[in-house]
Amino acid sequence: MRKPDLMGRDRVLPSNSNMNKAKLRKGLWSPEEDEKLIKYMLTNGQGCWSDIARNAGLQRCGKSCRLRWINYLRPDLKRGAFSPQEEELIIHLHSILGNRWSQIAARLPGRTDNEIKNFWNSTLKKRLKMNNTSTFSTNDSDSSEPRDYAIGNMIMPMHDHDIMTLCMDSSSSSSISMQGMVTGNQFDSFSMLNSRYDVTGAASLFDMSTCFPQVGMGDGFYGDHYGILEATNKTGLALPPLESRSFEEKNTVSNCRIDMESNNNNCSDNICFNNTDQRFKVENMLELENHWQGENLRMGEWDFEGFMENISSFPLLDFQAE
DNA sequence: AACTAGTACAACCGCGGAGCC
DNA sequence: AGGCTCCGCGGTTGTACTAGT
Numbered sequence: 001m002r003k004p005d006l007m008g009r010d011r012v013l014p015s016n017s018n019m020n021k022a023k024l025r026k027g028l029w030s031p032e033e034d035e036k037l038i039k040y041m042l043t044n045g046q047g048c049w050s051d052i053a054r055n056a057g058l059q060r061c062g063k064s065c066r067l068r069w070i071n072y073l074r075p076d077l078k079r080g081a082f083s084p085q086e087e088e089l090i091i092h093l094h095s096i097l098g099n100r101w102s103q104i105a106a107r108l109p110g111r112t113d114n115e116i117k118n119f120w121n122s123t124l125k126k127r128l129k130m131n132n133t134s135t136f137s138t139n140d141s142d143s144s145e146p147r148d149y150a151i152g153n154m155i156m157p158m159h160d161h162d163i164m165t166l167c168m169d170s171s172s173s174s175s176i177s178m179q180g181m182v183t184g185n186q187f188d189s190f191s192m193l194n195s196r197y198d199v200t201g202a203a204s205l206f207d208m209s210t211c212f213p214q215v216g217m218g219d220g221f222y223g224d225h226y227g228i229l230e231a232t233n234k235t236g237l238a239l240p241p242l243e244s245r246s247f248e249e250k251n252t253v254s255n256c257r258i259d260m261e262s263n264n265n266n267c268s269d270n271i272c273f274n275n276t277d278q279r280f281k282v283e284n285m286l287e288l289e290n291h292w293q294g295e296n297l298r299m300g301e302w303d304f305e306g307f308m309e310n311i312s313s314f315p316l317l318d319f320q321a322e
Numbered sequence: 323a324a325c326t327a328g329t330a331c332a333a334c335c336g337c338g339g340a341g342c343c
Numbered sequence: 344a345g346g347c348t349c350c351g352c353g354g355t356t357g358t359a360c361t362a363g364t
Contacts, residue, residue: 026334
């Protein structure tokens with residue numbers, strides 16, 4: 001963990017007529033700032049971020065406070081390295097959703113979009129590329145050349161426009177059909193990764209999310225997902241819960257206690273998070289109204305294998321855009 | 323020990339959408 | 344309708360840390 005940017009601590013935005021704005025700090029957050037923001041958030045809950053920044057006594061813009069809270073201070077964050085299961089899920093979801101980090105993060109409880117994005121850019125992308133260069137060479141400069149695309153267990157030489165054609169149902173401008181790809185040839189993006197999946201070529205052209213219209217927003221629980229996951233949900237298959245983005249609204253201040261002095265590293269029964277130089281322990285931080293509690297699933301403990309099994313074996317995908 | 327290159331990740335920036343007046 | 348503010352997202356940057364020489 002990095003130490004606070006002591007130089008950045010004194011960095012300020014250029015002054016203007018507004019003295020408050022003149023003192024706005026940038027750069028890394030100090031432990032003191034973190035503490036202020038945590039205390040304020042736990043006491044007052046989420047509101048207008050610019051007000052939060054002001055009322056919490058922080059010389060930061062609201063945007064910076066929001067980012068710090070969402071990406072680092074939120075007590076429901078799961079810190080630490082990504083598990084192999086999480087890695088698999090990220091790869092899989094990325095093959096479906098592309099760079100929609102917030103949507104990927106929504107399906108990885110305790111992880112933030114920023115964290116996943118960084119992990120992807122710094123680790124997974126390179127790893128996938130390494131794996132693929134040994135088995136699959138593409139000529140990115142010439143998209144007219146047919147490439148090998150994996151669909152299920154099949155490797156199919158295709159032109160880029162074929163891929164586009166597959167994603168478009170020519171019979172209707174509003175209807176998108178994946179039947180031809182999926183029916184009979186089980187679509188499995190993992191196979192693409194495991195066999196001949198080319199990150200720079202096929203993935204970008206084969207970005208499933210571009211093929212799927214955004215289906216209705218539903219009742220909010222899986223509100224912002226795309227068709228492929230909607231289908232999964234509708235079939236009653238196990239999906240991980242969306243990360244509770246509005247947990248602040250549910251938290252009960254009276255149940256909160258921050259133990260700033262505690263160095264107890266045992267987090268098994270508590271929600272813990274690391275600060276730059278401190279470890280905070282939050283006991284009963286919130287009434288995690290986990291939608292999955294009824295299924296005895298806790299954060300990070302959902303049925304990953306079941307999910308992966310289900311998501312990669314859709315029997316039929318035929319989406320109708322509204 | 324000193325230097326360099328590579329890596330990881332926190333934070334910033336710019337943009338677009340939504341809501342309000 | 345147009346302007347403003349706020350929020351959220353994805354891309355990018357900056358820098359502490361680490362490994363290699």
